[in-house]
């Protein structure tokens with residue numbers, strides 16, 4: 495089975511799956527010393543990690559990649575990849591333009607881009623029939639439904655599901671056939687049904703991008719519980735509810751553009767992103783928000799400023815600047831959680 499890599503949650507993996515490829519999410523630190531010769535050093539560490547990984551063979555098992563133009567750093571990754579293509583094993587590179595606003599014409603524009611992506615994938619992997627695409631859309635919608643069921647468990651007063659467990663589940667999904675992942679989610683839900691957890695632990699919402707390997711571990715080691723991760727390695731990877739459309743590309747374009755918005759979105763979608771964060775805080779009974787802002791990510795810097803200055807959020811929020819490595823300032827997190835514990839005691 496050919497493997498096709500993807501980087502951003504605005505990439506419809508249904509198209510890769512329908513071609514019979516294994517979609518591989520390149521979401522973690524490749525460990526390649528955050529390459530900065532090709533891209534320069536004012537790039538987010540995730541993009542530098544991906545460029546370094548490409549140049550040092552981390553992705554040699556792939557037949558190609560789809561790079562979504564989710565931000566200027568990602569576009570530079572495509573530039574660097576093309577510039578050093580001779581040294582990089584995966585030969586197919588498809589650059590997918592993703593609108594930053596949600597309107598009928600941006601959805602139509604994105605659908606056009608998805609048809610071109612389909613043609614490129616067909617040229618490198620194999621034919622994609624409408625029947626196969628519909629079947630892949632159904633499989634991926636099942637994943638979304640199962641993830642909603644897990645989210646419902648996490649909204650409970652004493653959830654038996656921890657952030658670490660969900661982090662491991664989602665990380666495992668990046669390289670797993672979707673059908674296997676769905677079966678694993680069903681088992682996980684069956685195991686957790688009827689169980690309860692610690693109802694006294696401060697409930698944390700994390701907002702961010704690709705995240706950091708130590709973040710959730712540090713939060714939960716300090717006696718709190720991560721109940722929702724509004725990140726591209728968390729909730730945002732599996733949200734959205736499909737609205738049927740005769741044209742599967744219009745349906746996919748609508749589904750992906752109207753999913754839980756990432757900080758990259760502009761216009762009304764940027765306001766919707768803030769409103770969604772406010773409602774998620776209520777739904778998950780959040781005690782505190784940790785905003786993990788990836789250094790050099792202008793999207794997150796912009797959204798944090800909006801959250802801090804323009805939103806009526808009434809729970810404590812803390813921003814942490816960081817990168818994709820596992821280095822983290824444990825003391826800052828521990829003191830924030832200590833503060834939340836005191837606040838919970840006072841409000842009881």
Ligand code: SF4
Nearest residue numbers: 538565567703788791
């Ligand atoms: S973290 Fe920000 S800068 Fe980096 S790829 Fe994601 S959106 Fe782009």
